[in-house]
Amino acid sequence: MNHDDVLLNVRGLKTYFYTLDGIAKAVDGMSFYLDKGETLAIVGESGCGKSITALSIMGLVPQPAGKIVNGKIYLNNDDILEYPESKMQDIRGDKIAMIFQEPMTSLNPLMTVGSQISEMILRHRRVTKKESWERSVSMLEKVQIPSPGRRAKDYPHQLSGGMRQRVMIAIALSCNPQILIADEPTTALDVTIQAQILDLMLRLKQDYETSILMITHDLGVVAEVAQRIIVMYAGKIIEEGNVFSIFENPRHPYTKALLKSIPKFGNRTEHGREPLQEITGIVPNLYKLGSGCSFCPRCKEAMDICKIKDVGLTDLGNGHRVRCLLCKSKREE
Amino acid sequence: MLAYTVRRLLQFIPTIIGISLIMFCLLNVLPGNAALMAGGKRELSPELIEKMKKDWGLDKPLYVRYLIYMKDLAHGDLGQSFLRQEKVNDLLASRIWPTLRLAVSAMVIALTIGIPLGFFSALRQGTWGDSASMIVAVSGVAMPQFWLGLLLMLLFSAKMNWFPTSGYGDGDFIHLVLPAITLGLGSMALLARTTRAAVLEVLEEDFIRTARSKGLSRFLINRRHVFQNTLVLILTTAGLQFGSLIGQTVIVEKLFSWPGLGSLLVDSIFLRDIPVVQGGILMIILAFLIVNLVVDLLYCVIDPRIKYQ
Incomplete structure (x- = not known):
């Protein structure tokens, strides 16, 4: 990686949840970077810590249970974890903005969408109320909402789910952030709307020169938008690499299984009727993570040593890293 | 919203009629009546009590009394206090x-x-x-x-x-x-x-x-x-x-x-x-x-x- 281009650099991030049931290691030592203008996807099953990673970067880990216990998050070489809350508030929305999964509930039902956009602009830019409103309307136009001047005066319940997600995008981009974190932005939407929203995000990304951190469990989305992929499992990165090497040459058994579980169009005519591939078992309980590889109980290629030996990331070259003893031993041979 | 408000105000009428019926029945089956209470600890003569009951219309059957009450109510008249020499309307207005x-x-x-x-x-x-x-x-x-x-x-x-x-x-x-x-x-x-x-x-x-x-x-x-x-x-x-x-x-x-x-x-x-x-x-x-x-x-x-x- 070229260090001049690194915009966001996360080092050894650990975010734990302290509850009555014990300590849940939601994010357990994540290290990754995001380059300027890049789209990085974090992929994984529900509960693997993707969203908490995003919220940790935003400084919005649910309190008081959640706590960042270790690590550094550098934004333009400044560790933002050291920032006081007031300085973090300046960063939020201005430098790093976020889109959430649930467009139906992420907007305040009692405020017009226009004022929800303009409150963000007023917070971070020195503009008058009138200017901020005009800018809100032009943002709505940029996210292709028809008759934006009229729509700005609408309340969220008057808009469809897709429209609301467009409004969320308009809010997020209204201050031209360096980083846009999109936490499952299309999961709650219809498939046709999903494609439109992704298209829109990618086009605006180029217009605004924004880097995107896309969080998703949908590998179809990843293939369409991302340049690099991080596969997460139980709070850890288990494989990382560019889209081509991950899709063409997945090395971790979990990544392989994930890719196999995507139904392929036309597969049935070629190979006849086959059951869909699934990954048996369930995501491990974050409260009861033992030593050894956390994917081990579900892994088809597991060896005895996997149960006890912790394994680090093995660099396979070209930015492709994987956390698996199989790769490690092969490389060492 | 105006239509809604008017409709809600109109709904007051059946509500009040219903409540007044229940209230009327309950109050009139209460033991004792104003004529008996009027004397306080002092026993009043049966003739006087009968006269008071007659004056206040308490001798009429319950449904007749209710109809009279409703007729007055429709005119906005809540009747006459038994014991205070005042109309109920005036009494309530002052309170x-x-x-x-x-x-x-x-x-x-x-x-x-x-x-x-x-x-x-x-x-x-x-x-x-x-x-x-x-x-x-x-x-x-x-x-x-x-x-x-x-x-x-x-x-x-x-x-x-x-x-x-x-x-x-x-x-x-x-x-x-x-x-x-x-x-x-x-x-x-x-x-x-x-x-x-x-x-x-x-x-x-x-x-x-x-x-x-x-x-x-x-x-x-x-x-x-x-x-x-x-x-x-x-x-x-x-x-x-x-x-x-x-x-x-x-x-x-x-x-x-x-x-x-x-x-x-x-x-x-x-x-x-x-x-x-x-x-x-x-x-x-x-x-x-x-x-x-x-x-x-x-x-x-x-x-x-x-x-x-």
Whole structure:
């Protein structure tokens, strides 16, 4: 990686949840970077810590249970974890903005969408109320909402789910952030709307020169938008690499299984009727993570040593890293 | 919204007819009647009692009396008091203002202390400040008004001599303080608890997370996003509370010798002065209905999702 281009650099991030049931290691030592203008996807099953990673970067880990216990998050070489809350508030929305999964509930039902956009602009830019409103309307136009001047005066319940997600995008981009974190932005939407929203995000990304951190469990989305992929499992990165090497040459058994579980169009005519591939078992309980590889109980290629030996990331070259003893031993041979 | 309001006002009519029927039957099957009570401890002669019953129409059958009552009611005439030489309309008119003054002051106390207290508690959830204010709130809900009123009287009137023990004075402020606190404290406590629960609920909402992701300060989020959304939840409780406050004036007015509707009602019930009781209850019910209507209309103002047709 070229260090001049690194915009966001996360080092050894650990975010734990302290509850009555014990300590849940939601994010357990994540290290990754995001380059300027890049789209990085974090992929994984529900509960693997993707969203908490995003919220940790935003400084919005649910309190008081959640706590960042270790690590550094550098934004333009400044560790933002050291920032006081007031300085973090300046960063939020201005430098790093976020889109959430649930467009139906992420907007305040009692405020017009226009004022929800303009409150963000007023917070971070020195503009008058009138200017901020005009800018809100032009943002709505940029996210292709028809008759934006009229729509700005609408309340969220008057808009469809897709429209609301467009409004969320308009809010997020209204201050031209360096980083846009999109936490499952299309999961709650219809498939046709999903494609439109992704298209829109990618086009605006180029217009605004924004880097995107896309969080998703949908590998179809990843293939369409991302340049690099991080596969997460139980709070850890288990494989990382560019889209081509991950899709063409997945090395971790979990990544392989994930890719196999995507139904392929036309597969049935070629190979006849086959059951869909699934990954048996369930995501491990974050409260009861033992030593050894956390994917081990579900892994088809597991060896005895996997149960006890912790394994680090093995660099396979070209930015492709994987956390698996199989790769490690092969490389060492 | 105008059409809705008119429709709701028209619905008052069947409600009042229904309630008046129930009320009329219940009051008229009460043992004893005004003629028997009129003499107090002194026995009146049977002839005199018969004459009084005849004068007041108590000798007629129940349904006839009801029809006459309804006919008068339709003309806005609540009848003639048995024992006071006054029309019920005039009697109520002179009593409604003190009651309204008392109930509104109590409500103002409840709102201006209860809502901020609930907010304070919720935003400091789990701290000793939260626990302390909720202990106050629970005690407030649990304390019977007559007892609280007596305690306040004992402390602030008898011992410290800050306020008069009872009475209306000339309608001055100093006479209002203790009765208003007595009446308002329970509602204040209930509102504090409701507000706390509402704020905690709203704080969990996704749009609060969105607001935080915009970089807004906590103060701004609380003022703009949390407060307005809790208001919808608080309003329901506040409306119901105001309605029941008017009912609760009965106890507080009696305790503080407040010349309002409540004390009039209690006296009239004991004397079986049925027209006055009926009139008083109708007034309270009407107030309740109006408060409910106002609350429903306020929803519409606060929450754009609610539209009445």
